[in-house]
Amino acid sequence: MIVVAIKKLISVILTIFIVTTVTFLMMKAIPGDPFSEEQALPKEIHQALREHYGLEAPLSEQYLKYLSSVATWNFGPSFKHKDRTVNRIIREGFPISLVLGVESLALAVGAGILGGAISALNRNRWIDQTTLIICTLGVSIPNFAIATILQYLLAFKLELLPIARWGSFEQSILPAISLAMLPMAFTARLVRASMCKVLEEPYIKLAKAKGLSDWDIMFRHVLKNALLPLCGYLGQLTANILVGSFVIEKIFAIPGLGQWFVTSVMNRDYTAILGLSVFYSIILIGSVTFFDLIGFFLDPRGKSSRLSVSNSV
């Protein structure tokens, strides 16, 4: 077990190192810098700013500086927003995205499992077909379109919910629903497919023959096995939702972390880009590992799957 943990730790460090390097190379490769704008600065001022912020130093020197900022987890001030450090941006934006993300996830997973299970149990009947249609809509309609429609109908026209901003539970409802639609649909389809497969298994028939109640079969046998594939999907999904969605946050004026991922690239805000990329990779690695572990515990095959967990990163 210790060996597995150490191996994991090494691979995490290696991943972060690669992410830092690739991000650095890509940042330097794209044209533009944090100080270029249409109402251009005089050349000597532009040059002075670049020198002041260390952008004229040789690339290797800049690279080492970035590596050390990752190692010490101190990314320095944002190039664009000079009054604040990247650490502060993450510290203030992430909790908001996190809360919204957890809410959406809970909604998506809960409703998705429920919908998928009901579908699987009533295969090919009308409730299954309806769920299929809703899921298809959820997957095809982009979340910003859903968000805009919901905002216009429920908040603006009917005034049932607040239009935008963050702070109260009512303000979180519409963004959470918009974010949850796609994962909910996907989860439902995934659970339905996997449950259908499990329901065909001989041991389910045996359990029924033994006389176990439907509820017992469901909760003791079917669900555990059906949810296994979901863990793989959830690892990736959780990371994406937790760090915030740029578009949803923009539409609902939520001061989360999501907007920073896009605006920092547009502004060529190097320190912010680096800090956010590394932060996101850590969240991603963390959530994938977490759901791998859950999958490991859910899997009744025990030992044989331990091998597969240690091989997956």
Next chain:
Amino acid sequence: MTIRFLFTLWLVLILATGCNPDPRDLGSDNFPQTVSVSLSGDLEAFDPRLVRSSYAVTLEHMLFEGLMRKNYAGRILPAIAESFVVSEDGCTYTFTLRSSVWSDGTPLTAHDFEYAWKSVLSPHFPAPNAYQLYVLKNGRAAKSGEVPLDDVGVKALDDHTLEVVLTTPTPYFLELTTTHFYSPVNRLWASELSEMGGGDPFSMLTNGPFMLSSWKLGDEISVVKNPRYWDNAHVRLDRVNFVITDDSTALQMFQRGKLDWVGSPLGFIPSDAVTTLKEQKKLIITPADGTHFFRVNTGSFPLNNVNIRKALAYAIDRKSIVNHVTQAGQPAATGLVPKHLGIQERPYFEDGNTPEAWSHFQEGLKELAISKDDIPPITLCYAQQERSHKIAQAVQHQWEKALGIKVILETCERSVLIDKLSHNNYQISMGSWFGDIADPINFLEVFKYKDTSTNHTLWENEEYISLLDNSSIETDPIVRRELLSKAEGIIISEMPLIPIYHATFNHLSRGLVGVYFSSLGYLDFTYAFKDFSKEE
């Protein structure tokens, strides 16, 4: 059992994730004179020496006050400076400051002005606006480190007297002193900052009509009345909230009464809503000190020929663009400088005159000794934006129809476009200029030298340069106006840029009286108040 537990947990999670009352609902009854304004993007900093974005200018005018200020009618009036005298040669200004204090009660002195301006010109301070202070004697030399800061032409003779020495008699100097580029900063506070400037905005001392009350990153900036402002008796607003939202969301919030001002200058009215709002007579359109134009790379074939450039310029039907594409009351432009700045008496050419465009085109072809079929497709590039795309398509159609030239449209990201411009790697590019000061020189200098960082057209003209230089030392305003007018005539006759339209500001507001909306693109709330009888 586990599943039931998980289900309950799930329900609890959903409900628990945000059961707190909205703190913003508290208190607005106690402060009726509260205004909420939509803001498109967060500020980069609050230190006036570090900010350049147009949003920041409004905030800076609320938090800081310089030597002079502008009133309702755009007239320059004394602010921190009570009075001033100008020497005979027009190069030395001596300002007498009134007694005023910083937000912590300590006196504001001439030394604060001297410190602020010198720090901006220091080679070690990353001030992007340093070039605005180059009119000061030795300003440029100090920034490049050639002379010590003590040689710069600003000196506090005593606590209330500031002597400013300029390199040449600059007719627009007083205009410059109304900008935030010339703001004072408290030298004790500033000297404690790290080398990078910036720092905690809440510890920053300010002297303007308002002071910073709260700043939630990416969410909202709140300012309240500054009780220590020297003219505090005339400030009627208690609080101004700048709410950071997306433009469409801002419009919806305005229509539901959550915002009192939406649109320019701190945001935009969504382009699809502009026509409807105009028809409903709700949209307020005001002139802006800005011009939208196309930059032409005069080094790229066939645009190196002036008649080809003129042909392209004359073939555009600007009237139809402003009436059908932009639709926000923008005046068609035949010059570079906005007409209300007063140097253009009549249009420089006739808009949409396709026969004349055709004849210039023929002449250009003759001079280049080529035929129409030898003209390669011309690329028009611009930053991805809905309105730019519509304008580009309109112009592409007009050029193809009038001259038979094939036009390729190319969009790219804003920073990529700027990079292309700086390497002259383009043929025609969409661009604009919004003035820093309300003086024609600010527009004409954009194209002054071939290697001016804002030029990018590879065009330069000696007479143009000397006219601009002479205008900057000319004290007679009528003579100066003629010099500037002549300069504009030259640049239009050579057409390194093709003017399209002059900008306007569009906004919606409710119940506000006394807001000074400068054509430079900032709001001044000093003497504004909410008139509740005007609210719908």
